[in-house]
Amino acid sequence: MEKLLEVRDLEVSFLTYGGEVQAVRGVSFDLHRGETLAIVGESGCGKSVTANSIMRLIPQPPGRITNGTIQFKDKELITLPENQMRKIRGVDISMIFQDPMTALNPTLTVGNQLTEGLKQHTSVSAKQAKQKAVELLDLVGIPNPEERLSLYPHQFSGGMRQRIVIAMALICEPELLIADEPTTALDVTIQAQILELFERIQEQTGVAIILITHDLGVVAKIADRIAVMYAGKIIEVGTKKEIFYQSQHPYTKGLLNSVPRLDRREGKLIPIDGTPPDLFSPPAGCPFTARCPKAMEVCDRVYPLETKLSSTHEVECWLQDERANKLLASK
Amino acid sequence: MTKYIIKRFLIMIGTVLIIATLTFFLMHAIPGSPFNEERNSNEVVQANLEAHYHLNEPLFIQYLIYLKSIATLDFGPSIKHPTQTVNDLLGRGFPISFELGIVTILVAVISGIILGVLAALKHNGIIDYLAMTIAVLGISIPNFVLATLLIQKLAVDWDIFPAATWSSPLHMVLPTLALATGPMAIIARLTRSSMLEVLTQDYIKTARAKGLMPYKIIIKHALKNALMPVVTILGTLLAGILTGTFVIEKIFAIPGMGRYFIESINQRDYPVIMGTTVFYSFFLVFMLFLVDIAYGLLDPRIKMHKKEGE
Structure with missing residues (x-):
């Protein structure tokens, strides 16, 4: 290996x-x-x-x-x-932290936080970034990912948030x-x-x-x-x-x-x-x-x-x- | 949201009504009347004047007349300057006071936030100590003292800015500076402390772990959260700036609302007192309403209404 x-x-x-x-x-x-x-x-x-x-x-x-x-x-x-x-x-290299309740910024939408890393590091369009975010939320097992992108972290449970954090860490592969x-x-x-x-x-x-x-x-x-x-x-x-x-x-x-x-x-x-x-x-x-x-x-x-x-x-x-x-x- | 706004609007009207009522009874509780100084006028003239302005009526009737004038937004002519209506005075004085107030708020908020953020980022560095020294001075020095000092140094000694009146942007510098320093200092201190707290939060670490640019982390992730307390005190600061303008206008001979406000009380010019108070209280309550809306926009966790069931 x-x-x-x-x-x-x-x-x-x-x-x-x-x-x-x-x-x-x-x-x-x-x-x-x-x-x-x-x-x-x-x-x-x-x-x-x-x-x-x-x-x-x-x-x-x-x-x-x-x-x-x-x-x-x-x-x-x-x-x-x-x-x-x-x-x-x-x-x-991506990192996931301990507490999903505090690891997400409470004032930004989940979609925004998911895609910002991707937008920073690659030259994808907003639409492609959103598409990728939907894919990843789907991968980590969040139902109706498209609708959830515009929600804020406080609207999710702890387990859901940790899934989002994981999706966020994986978005740049x-x-x-x-x-x-x-x-x-x-x-x-x-x-x-x-x-x-x-x-x-x-x-x-x-x-x-x-x-x-x-x-x-x-x-x-x-x-x-x-x-x-x-x-x-x-x-x-x-x-x-x-x-x-x-x-x-x-x-x-x-x-x-x-x-x-x-x-x-x-x-x-x-x-x-x-x-x-x-x-x-x-x-x-x-x-x-x-x-x-x-x-x-x-x-x-x-x-x-x-x-x-x-x-x-x-x-x-x-x-x-x-x-x-x-x-x-x-x- | 619409429901919330309507509700808030009704509460606003209620608040203004309470202020107006209190003002009315306080105003009549002060001894004296608008015609006290005119000693040479005989009793018949005096009685006629009072009848003209309904001052001979029972207080309750006067109160109703007063409420009617608020409802129709027509406060009638000034007693002391019968050629001018109260609305004329407001129309002339308010835009100038408003200009001074708005410029002051903008200067205070923008410079206060910049100063606070710089201080937080360079925590315990030279910039931090410098910014906080300015802030402490700004909080401790009353605006009328600062105003006289500014006039003495920048206008009289060095002749950089005009000392008084209100006719060009250059004229705005000294009064704005005198009025904005206090609120700026408060905002700077608040921004610094809340920024320091936010910078230790986990989501800032998450943002760094994403490899975001530092300016993006500060503006997008940190500042938005750090501004909550600033927005909260903005309402109180607004009231301070508003009353501050009266003093500052007097010192710099600015033809704003402040002069009418104070003169009208000294002269028991009842229609002007009523007009200015109602107008100002409505303005202040409206600004507070805007602050509350801004609060909700900054923090999605604050709900404007109790629906959605979550």
Whole structure:
């Protein structure tokens, strides 16, 4: 499969009154054409910041991309001038945000908001743009699309609005769609519908999707590969099967144990004790050490190296690394 | 929509009627009459004059006569200047006051919004501090103080603009400046704060994610939403500008409505008081009505009527 996006050693910081928050600390991953990568992790682990960095939508200041490369096809996005970046946003890479209730401008009609990106980036006529908007609303499953174009966002329900937001993101036929918690603000039945919509869209358009979420149920449904983030780092990445059935990192296992399951009898969930480390001054070793039930001495001191478990499965944990003992002895 | 307009129109008439009634009784509650100063006239002449203007009738009858004059829009001649009718005075003075008011509002709204948007975009930058300093000064300095300062500096000392009267566009500069600075400052501050709030909204991020040009994001997506509070206070500002014109007209010797308005009250010139008050209150209520319509046009969520069932 052809590589669409390659992120290497991405580091993003925010300068606040309290000091520098290192939100993303060296994230690397690849994305191939037409695949769905889910980035999961708890609040504040840097998954949204990673997504916004790809779009270069980090507010600067206070945000700052301090290191790394983001290669999209043949373009390096981090150093790309703003006017070039504008031609990529919405055209090659589109983004969907969490809350459909606020992501649409309340004072403009849906039709206007749907077509404005298309009008900006291509030289279509108003009529063609409208035609395209109707097609897309139809694709995302909104009945009577033609009549709905002249309505305002407040005249739609939450699920409908998220469909509109998705249609809006797809109108310029992007190759990459970044969805930042697209179902979090929706109720469960609508969630399922929206996820099905994502699957259908990918089948029909072949768009690659980066799905940012904290919901493993969402991931299980549509992801091809999963990257687990913790304290600004990707600690484990693998195919869906590898993460769900052969996860090796104690944090990933902890996450899976804290999800309710229908196929197990015991009703009690096992939470992960403690809280993530302070990203003002992240620890030198593995950031999960303090919460890890299997922590060793080395974990606290040195950040674990990457261990390849298969061609697709990588984990950053000393438990998987035979060098842990040697390193400990040499210290 | 039509239903709403008709409803609003009826309410407008009711409002004007209440104002007119209050004015009438207040006017007659002030001691004195139009003929008090004419001491040398004997009692017969005085009585004849009062009879001519129906001032000898009971107050209630006078009130009815007054209502009739409002209904027919004919307020009769002025008592103090019997050769002129009230409608003559209005016809001569109002266009000038209206011109001053409209120019002032345009200047205040346009410059206020521009200043506010610039300040918001360069938040905590030099332009922001500069704009907000101007705004604070504008709010704190009363227009009559500003007017005298402007005359002293720009007209007397430097001789750039004419000091008074109303005959060419150049004459309009100083009075407009004096009158517009306060409202402009208020609008600038309001625009800035609401713009800062709107710029953090998700739909602005959505617009940026679409790769739109920055000016389009600001004008189409941000400004339209940020203008709501500005439109809301526009009604109040209108009233302020309207009364402000009286003072400013006096200072700059502009032959507008203000002079008649104040003189008529001092001289108990009942028909002129009635005519100007009714006219002005109707004008103000009508402007407020326009503001409400504008509000509905800016924000589709505000419904003018309770139909549609959604």
